[in-house]
Amino acid sequence: MDSFSTKVVVVGSGSSGISACFELYQRKVPFILLEKGDKVGGAGKFGAHGVFAINSQEQNKRHVKYGYRDAFNGLTNYNHYFVNGELLSRFLQKSGANIDRLSEMGLPVTVEQSEQKAHLDDPLVYHKFNNFNEKMANWDKLPALFTAAGNKVLLETAAVDVEYDNGLTAVIAQTKEGQKITIKTEKVIFADGGYCGNQMMLEQKYSDAAEFLNLGERKSDGRGIRIAQALGADTRHNPVLFAHGCAPSRTINPMRRESSVEALTNLPLLWLDQTANRFVNEDVVYDFAMWGNAAHNVNGKYYVIVDQATIDTFKKTTVGLEDTFERQFCDVGQTPKTTVGPLPNIQQDFDNAVKTGEVVKAGTLEELAQKLGLPQQALDKSIAKYNDAVEQKQDKTFLKPAAELLFTVTQGPFYAICEHCAILGTLDGVNVDRNCQPVREDGSPIRDIYVVGNNANGLYSDGYPSYEGIANGFAFVSGWIAAQEAIKSLN
Known part of the structure; x- marks a missing residue:
């Protein structure tokens, strides 16, 4: 020795x-x-x-x-x-x-x-x-x-x-x-x-530890x-989790910035928990700690639900939503972008993520519910209610700003990005x-x-x-x- x-x-x-x-x-x-x-x-x-x-x-x-x-x-x-x-x-x-x-x-x-x-x-x-x-x-x-x-x-x-x-x-x-x-x-x-x-x-301290996306040391x-x-x-x-944002996986996460799938996870789109219900004003995406806490509060996992029309829009146009991680990767003095897109590779990126299981794709909402193991009635109700909020530009339940109510979920195929509570450590x-x-x-x-x-x-x-x-x-x-x-x- x-x-x-x-x-x-x-x-x-x-x-x-x-x-x-x-x-x-x-x-x-x-x-x-x-x-x-x-x-x-x-x-x-x-x-x-x-x-x-x-x-x-x-x-x-x-x-x-x-x-x-x-x-x-x-x-x-x-x-x-x-x-x-x-x-x-x-x-x-x-x-x-x-x-x-x-x-x-x-x-x-x-x-x-x-x-x-x-x-x-x-x-x-x-x-x-x-x-x-x-x-x-x-x-x-x-x-x-x-x-x-x-x-x-x-x-x-x-x-x-x-x-x-x-x-x-x-x-x-x-x-x-x-x-x-x-x-x-x-x-x-x-x-x-x-x-x-x-x-x-x-696992001794957190019941949802199996769902964590560990981006820490x-x-x-x-x-x-x-x-x-x-x-x-x-x-x-009390256990104190260093929750910090969310992402699908270690390959599709803000530390890599390589996939259009990751870009959509960083926006206030439609989020549903593992009971097929909305659970938060998705605008929380703009506060890293609270975003992570929101996911931790629903057992560490949720789904970002989009349809084909939404993906096609991001592929061809500039969307007036800010990627929440855009500012983090600007050096001192740099001006951040406040829009997303066009994302020419978005369809390919989503197709690749479907193959790895980070995204689930279905032709109908019924098929999506089946693949995710979600209750069909709750899924239909949540999407119908959200679509109505987008059309009326008024989110009566979670109070998402009208400027962020941009995309309905109506046109198949449908996609669910599987999001996990990301952690940078424990505190x-x-x-x-x-x-x-x-x-x-x-x-x-x-x-x-x-x-x-x-x-x-x-x-x-x-x-x-x-x-x-x-x-x-x-x-x-x-x-x-x-x-x-x-x-x-x-x-």
Whole structure:
């Protein structure tokens, strides 16, 4: 068994882990970074486009009035006071300074209008990475910076246990090949991203887990949470799913942007749940978190119903509906399109998706109901009622705007896009104090251990809120807090 010795071990190199390492590096505290994957980065690197912050220098220059009082009261009320007030406060008060740290790390951001159409009139709190590809490249440069200062970065190496006797003495790691490594250390920071890669843990907490479309870091298997729990950490908390939009599959999803089928899933067309009923104002598509929550609320799956006439329209013309993900893939300063189409390949894309089962096609509504296992009477009633709303330009039940009531479903063949609740991760795990130390059920901290990012409870009651970039912002700040507290304790 190999062995090393260092002051701090950081587990995971996503936003929270890389932030902790950067603070240790700047303060010249020796550390070893363990990364389970073959490259550094987690959800914050590969998926996130920005961070939430208040009172940043950029916001102050633009005279943004939304500050600590607004954010603290807003998040506390949003979560019905089921929050760790001290941790929330500390995060918010450090969030502005974190923007300067990101620039120092080579990850500059610019305060910008929200990426989501539903939040275009929100206060300017979203700070978007200036260039997504440059962010990825600069993240990859950080390990060389750390190792040049004498620290170690061990890729394809996971923390599997700790040695703890009235305090931490070692972290036990394991390489991809199964070789065990003992790292003698005084502190450990668990930044390994929650448990979205552990199907058993997901199924224990979510009855619809089998329907989830997991777009998160599946290497995040909850190991850090489970190690802290074994040491006596309190893990009692409502499950908090990082629901974020919906899509048919990993091949037809907004991360790929390759199929016209995906484009139609990102629009407020007709949605029916697994009982053939409408369940929401489809305009919720313009709010990623609420869209995902709406699907989660109907057992993780629903259908987008369109007819041949609708597909033909998108093939030939420009439709005055905005693709909800259009803004996300614009770099800072780019102007988004607010229309969709023409989509010349849409028929071929739908035909291909029928072959893979991501879309179900039927000549009649009766056949569609049979293929989907839907009650015929409910399907007929839902479609008739929706068609009437389109014709009258008035949605009396769900109040969808008249400008979005564009397409009836009347002309076969008919198509059902099979949509799944997409997740970027999980947001519950270990109860921590304001210093990101895990606490026991009596509230006492477990010393020498720190739990950060998506591993930590305290910011959310039961779901990801519509504060764009807050999970990523908290990840960076909580990693920073944990490193500062570890250094303080070492000293």
